[in-house]
Structure formats: C-alpha cells, structure tokens
C-alpha cells in the first residue's frame with residue numbers, strides 16, 4: 508500500500524465522497540488502540556449511524572476532505588450548533604502525512620469566519636496528544652461521551668489569535684452597530700472576505716459602475732447572452748460592495764428609525780454580505796421595480812430558476828432559507844469555482 512505523501516488540496520466534501528468517507532472512517536476507528544478502550548467501545552463508535560450528519564455538514568459546506576475525488580483520505584468538519592470540531596479522521600494507510608493537522612487548521616479558519624472564538628473538540632483519548640500539540644487545552648474528561656459511546660476528553664482552543672485582520676475588523680463593526688457577535692453562528696453565515704482582484708463589470712441599471720471577480724463577470728456575460736437568445740433581458744442592479752458600503756446601508760436604516768432586528772431580516776450584517784465576495788449580484792428586468800419580490804413573478808426570474816445553475820449561479824436566499832434571511836429572488840451568487 509502506498510503511503511507516499513501527496514500534496515492534495517483541501518476541498519469541500521461532496522455527496523459523492525460520502526460512501527468512501529464512511530468506509531475510511533470505519534477503518535480509521537477500527538485501528539484505534541488505547542488502554543481505556545475495550546473492543547465494544549470501538550465497535551459502538553465505528554458502527555454509529557453518522558452518514559446523515561455528514562451529509563448535512565457537506566450540504567452546508569462545513570465538511571472538508573483531502574484526497575482524490577470520491578475517495579477522501581482524511582476529513583474534518585465543523586458543527587455549528589455546538590461550535591465543535593468533528594469528523595477528524597485519516598485513512599490508516601496515510602497517517603503521518605500531516606493531513607489531519609491541515610484539515611483541523613482549515614476548520615479553525617472557517618470557524619473564525621463564523622465569528623467563533625472558542626472551538627470545542629470531544630477528543631477520543633488516543634487523540635488527546637494530537638490536539639494538545641495543536642494548541643487545544645484539556646477540558647473535562649467524560650466517562651461516556653454521548654455521541655461516541657466511549658470515554659473522551661473535552662478540549663478547547665481559543666481562536667482569537669487565529670482571527671485574520673478582516674475578521675477582527677468585521678467583529679469591531681458588528682460591535683459598533685450593536686449587532687451580536689454571534690450573528691454569523693446564528694444565521695449560519697460565514698464572513699465574506701474581499702477577493703484578491705476585481706474587474707470592471709460595466710454599469711448597473713442606475714448607471715453606477717460595478718465590479719465583479721473575473722470568473723463571475725465571464726459567467727454573467729454568458730448568462731446574459733443566453734437569456735437574450737430566449738428574449739429575456741437581465742439587468743445588473745448591484746454587484747461588489749465593500750464592508751464600508753454595507754455598514755453605510757445599515758447606518759442609514761438605523762437613522763431612519765428602523766430597529767437593528769428588522770434591518771437584519773432584509774440586509775446581511777457587514778462582513779457577511781455575499782456582495783463583499785465580488786461573486787454576488789442583484790438582478791432585475793425592465794418593467795420591474797428593482798429589489799422587490801415582484802421580480803419573482805417575472806419571466807426573467809423563471810428563466811433564472813431554470814437556467815442559472817448551468818452558468819454556476821445559485822439563489823442564495825430562497826424562500827424559508829436556513830439563514831433566516833427574507834426571500835431575495837433578485838440575489839444570485841456565482842458559486843462555481845474556476
């Protein structure tokens with residue numbers, strides 16, 4: 508069996524990874540040896556029904572893997588409701604390549620992006636040394652960990668030193684606007700760091716110059732042309748917006764007397780708007796008031812629902828979305844990475 512370390516890129520797990528990921532997890536657990544673990548512990552842990560939990564994490568882009576497509580060699584995930592690092596496993600044939608460490612760092616980075624300042628891990632006893640090495644502090648030892656059926660130790664890591672300058676800036680802005688610092692966790696929204704590079708994307712329907720990432724602009728132009736071929740006219744309303752712009756929107760609404768709770772139902776908090784990424788845009792069509800739900804009754808909206816996916820665009824805030832943000836039929840994001 509080859510154990511040569513290859514520098515695989517860390518990527519979000521897809522549904523197609525899950526069957527082999529479950530097998531890799533079972534093999535990894537099967538090989539664990541620790542004086543406090545009896546065989547029945549290992550079997551309970553190995554055979555726990557976790558595939559639904561993994562699928563849920565994958566669908567919400569909070570499960571990362573490393574290895575060939577469909578054949579993960581290592582995994583790690585973030586459980587948002589318990590602020591917990593989970594699913595850290597490495598294929599037993601590929602131990603010692605630093606895969607777990609890289610994946611844990613990825614989860615920590617993502618956790619900091621939700622505004623999490625202290626990350627929990629319910630570490631199996633064989634893994635306690637690994638977590639200590641990565642800066643986790645010992646918490647209480649649990650006789651029988653609920654989810655695993657075996658003794659484990661709670662371990663915590665302070666993520667404040669891991670925050671990027673941008674993440675610190677976003678949390679300061681939230682504080683200035685009296686938005687709770689757990690906004691990202693509550694709304695299941697990750698901070699949207701600004702892109703490295705933006706390109707001119709022409710003017711929006713109000714004549715204001717707009718910017719997008721190069722990949723998004725290319726996909727938008729393709730989609731625009733395809734829609735025109737079907738006699739559908741799409742218009743850009745607003746594309747890239749920076750942190751200061753989004754802060755200004757919220758401040759103006761506050762000055763008009765709206766409560767912050769009402770404002771956040773229709774506007775993402777500064778730092779969390781997809782418009783910061785240069786990949787999101789608001790779309791309209793002639794004869795429709797921009798940024799109004801009446802857009803959902805236009806042929807343009809129905810065309811987008813049928814065809815936008817082909818061009819890599821998805822509707823970020825559909826009706827009853829997991830983010831508890833009002834339905835925005837006009838808001839589309841380019842999610843296909845180039």
Ligand SMILES: [Zn+2]
Pocket residue numbers: 782787788789835837838839
């Ligand atoms: Zn938008």
